[in-house]
Amino acid sequence: LRFSCRRWGGLVQAGGSLRLSCVASGRTFSSYNMGWLRQAPGKEREFVAAINWSGSSTFSTDSVKGRFTISRDNAKNTVYLQMNSLKPEDTAVYYCGAATTSGGGYYDNFKSGHMDYWGKGTQVTVSS
Numbered sequence: 001l002r003f004s005c006r007r008w009g010g011l012v013q014a015g016g017s018l019r020l021s022c023v024a025s026g027r028t029f030s031s032y033n034m035g036w037l038r039q040a041p042g043k044e045r046e047f048v049a050a051i052n053w054s055g056s057s058t059f060s061t062d063s064v065k066g067r068f069t070i071s072r073d074n075a076k077n078t079v080y081l082q083m084n085s086l087k088p089e090d091t092a093v094y095y096c097g098a099a100t101t102s103g104g105g106y107y108d109n110f111k112s113g114h115m116d117y118w119g120k121g122t123q124v125t126v127s128s
Contacts, residue, residue: 001026001098003119012086013127020081022096022119030054030074032098032117035110036081039121040092048094049081050107059107064090086126093121 001024008019020036035050049060049070058070069082079096097115102108109115 001029001032001117003096003117005096005119005122007122007124011125011127014087016086016126017082017084018086018124019083020094020096020122020124022079024077024079024098027117029077029098033101033106033110034070034072034079034096034098035107035115036070036079036094036096037110037113037115037118038090038092038094038124040089043092045095045113047107047111047113050110051079052101052106057106059105083124086124088126088128091124091126093123095119095121 003022005022033052036048037045038048039045047061051058051070051072055072067085072079095118097118099109099115
């Protein structure tokens, strides 16, 4: 799987919104769970959100619940991350990726920072 990712919108102030999308090409997109990780300067890469292969279930980290929404369109081989009520601490490089299901569930690999395939990161900067 290869990904072409983009950010819909430019620099944003706190409280604003942005949408990220990643279009996949190559292997069967709909066979994979999809997720987003992020890495802020000087910090470890961390889990943001995941969605199962069919799009019927999502899971996100507590710090973004109620603000970020992950979704996918298998017909378009695309995964999205809608980010609302952005905070300066959301500033990071965001990575989309694909992973298979482990024993802990479809989001377990993403929570541990593991993705089988991933795209180039997309910078998100939120000013205060």
